[in-house]
Amino acid sequence: MANKHDFVCINCPMSCSLxxxxxxxxxxxxxxxxxxxxxxxxxxxxxxxxxxVTTTVSVRSGSLPMLPVRSAEAIPKRLITDAVKSLEGIVxxxxxxxxxxxxxxxxxxxxxxxxxxxxxxxxxxxxT
Amino acid sequence: xxxxxxxxxxxxGAGPAGxxxxxxxxxxxxxxxxxxxxxxxxxxILPQCIHDGFGSIVFxxxxxxxxxxxxxxxxxxxxDVEIMLNTMVLDMGPDMRITAVNDRxxxxxxxxxxxxxxxxxxxxxxxxxxxxGFRPAGVITAGAAQRDINIEGLMxxxxxxxxxxxxxxxIMARRFTLEGARVEGVYELMDHPGxxxxxxxxxxxxxxxxxxxxxxxxxxxxxxxxxxVTVAEVDAxxxxxxxxxxxxxxxxxxxxxxLIPENELSKHAGIQLDPVTAGPFVDERMETTVxxxxxxxxxxxxxxxxxxxxxxxxxxxxxxxEYVLQGRKRQSPVKVVAGRNVKYVVPQxxxxxxxxxxxxxxxxxxxxxxxxxxxxxxxxxxxKKHKMVRPPEMLKQTxxxxxxxxxxxxxxxxxxxxxxxE
Numbered sequence: 397m398a399n400k401h402d403f404v405c406i407n408c409p410m411s412c413s414l415x416x417x418x419x420x421x422x423x424x425x426x427x428x429x430x431x432x433x434x435x436x437x438x439x440x441x442x443x444x445x446x447x448x449v450t451t452t453v454s455v456r457s458g459s460l461p462m463l464p465v466r467s468a469e470a471i472p473k474r475l476i477t478d479a480v481k482s483l484e485g486i487v488x489x490x491x492x493x494x495x496x497x498x499x500x501x502x503x504x505x506x507x508x509x510x511x512x513x514x515x516x517x518x519x520x521x522x523x524t
Numbered sequence: 525x526x527x528x529x530x531x532x533x534x535x536x537g538a539g540p541a542g543x544x545x546x547x548x549x550x551x552x553x554x555x556x557x558x559x560x561x562x563x564x565x566x567x568x569i570l571p572q573c574i575h576d577g578f579g580s581i582v583f584x585x586x587x588x589x590x591x592x593x594x595x596x597x598x599x600x601x602x603x604d605v606e607i608m609l610n611t612m613v614l615d616m617g618p619d620m621r622i623t624a625v626n627d628r629x630x631x632x633x634x635x636x637x638x639x640x641x642x643x644x645x646x647x648x649x650x651x652x653x654x655x656x657g658f659r660p661a662g663v664i665t666a667g668a669a670q671r672d673i674n675i676e677g678l679m680x681x682x683x684x685x686x687x688x689x690x691x692x693x694x695i696m697a698r699r700f701t702l703e704g705a706r707v708e709g710v711y712e713l714m715d716h717p718g719x720x721x722x723x724x725x726x727x728x729x730x731x732x733x734x735x736x737x738x739x740x741x742x743x744x745x746x747x748x749x750x751x752x753v754t755v756a757e758v759d760a761x762x763x764x765x766x767x768x769x770x771x772x773x774x775x776x777x778x779x780x781x782x783l784i785p786e787n788e789l790s791k792h793a794g795i796q797l798d799p800v801t802a803g804p805f806v807d808e809r810m811e812t813t814v815x816x817x818x819x820x821x822x823x824x825x826x827x828x829x830x831x832x833x834x835x836x837x838x839x840x841x842x843x844x845x846e847y848v849l850q851g852r853k854r855q856s857p858v859k860v861v862a863g864r865n866v867k868y869v870v871p872q873x874x875x876x877x878x879x880x881x882x883x884x885x886x887x888x889x890x891x892x893x894x895x896x897x898x899x900x901x902x903x904x905x906x907x908k909k910h911k912m913v914r915p916p917e918m919l920k921q922t923x924x925x926x927x928x929x930x931x932x933x934x935x936x937x938x939x940x941x942x943x944x945x946e
């Protein structure tokens with residue numbers, strides 16, 4: 397039986413409302429798209445939607461209490477919550493360098509969680 | 525008191541605008557640039573904007589806010605720009621005299637040869653949108669909640685209602701959810717989202733957070749802490765319809781109801797502000813109505829993209845360098861008129877067209893298949909076709925340097941969005 401899935405294209409201000417029709421996972425049709433980009437977007441969003449995850453972890457003796465972190469690459473959308481949960485309780489020691497690995501292979505994705513900035517130790521003012 | 529400092533340029537604020545301006549001025553040959561920042565580190569609001577989506581125009585890659593800031597911080601450390609942290613500017617007079625204060629020198633008097641204003645903007649609060657009800661704890665602006673969570677590691681609440689669908693409100697809906705709070709819904713007064721589609725999809729739809737368009741909060745309940753809000757649909761005049769009122773229990777009301785350029789200092793200096801943008805009138809060099817005082821970034825008007833903030837900062841920084849090193853006097857400026865379906869344009873004035881000029885503008889209402897173009901006395905200078913334009917997505921159009929040797933004097937520039945496009 398054919399199923400329909402709705403998406404809103406994010407690639408330009410047109411914000412096309414897309415409808416993808418599939419049967420047993422096989423894409424039959426995309427409608428509502430104004431251009432090729434919209435068709436490809438709907439297909440990706442159906443087959444393997446991915447997002448870069450950004451959150452924070454605690455820092456020990458840093459100039460700030462929290463460190464912003466990100467996934468080095470986009471991970472499957474369905475694993476976002478698991479990825480953030482697996483960072484619970486992680487405490488990083490200052491100083492921290494940009495791109496420093498905070499957690500390897502988050503939620504079994506093969507993608508690392510890395511620091512989004514340098515963070516100095518508490519006693520050192522970062523920009524002086 | 526210490527000796528009065530006399531740099532070639534003082535930049536007020538070290539967010540993306542101030543960093544970009546100081547770097548550009550230094551790169552254009554100013555050797556004595558002072559960058560004044562009230563926080564303990566550089567970057568302005570970027571360190572708390574931990575989500576991605578920055579830098580796609582300036583760096584051709586997608587970065588988080590802290591990463592974007594760090595690029596500029598690393599670059600400015602390689603220059604001789606003097607960085608004054610933990611320093612608050614208290615006053616700025618029409619004579620360009622700046623009074624600042626910090627914990628090392630006390631009161632600092634600065635008489636620079638030029639100034640770049642880069643103070644950014646502030647969030648509107650419940651009082652500026654006149655939300656009725658009690659005044660309990662738990663009513664917080666989206667940016668303040670963002671700082672609490674991302675910088676301080678504090679949770680403002682557990683059951684959240686968000687009023688306003690500006691980009692920061694959408695970003696915070698996702699952020700609250702990832703941190704384990706429950707976002708009951710996002711309520712938007714207008715019949716369209718205030719933020720960009722990408723954020724509606726990736727911050728709300730991805731997490732199944734409902735967006736209620738044409739809704740507002742009509743009452744805040746709770747004597748000490750927020751206990752609930754009453755929400756209601758609005759009519760054509762944007763007034764709550766009593767019969768649609770609904771009681772929504774929550775412990776936090778998070779507001780994303782707009783940003784206002786921060787211009788208290790500008791007013792003291794006698795700079796004229798545009799009532800539409802709430803920022804200074806500027807010309808093509810981002811020079812305000814006071815000679816030698818420039819402005820860039822969100823103090824001028826609220827840009828959607830940090831990349832545009834950086835571009836405007838580079839123009840302002842180069843303009844200040846030119847002013848100091850060449851002692852340039854301004855020509856009589858030509859007014860830039862907001863034409864059909866254009867709400868406002870920055871810059872509002874142009875003194876010289878003998879250089880590339882970036883025009884930033886917003887449409888008044890969404891429109892399909894249009895051409896956005898710049899006219900000089902009715903003659904098109906530049907234009908671009910757009911499939912769709914919307915008020916939340918700012919447009920940028922650059923005019924190429926005109927050959928001034930033709931001697932033609934332009935009387936009026938117009939920016940308009942007209943039907944006919946792709």
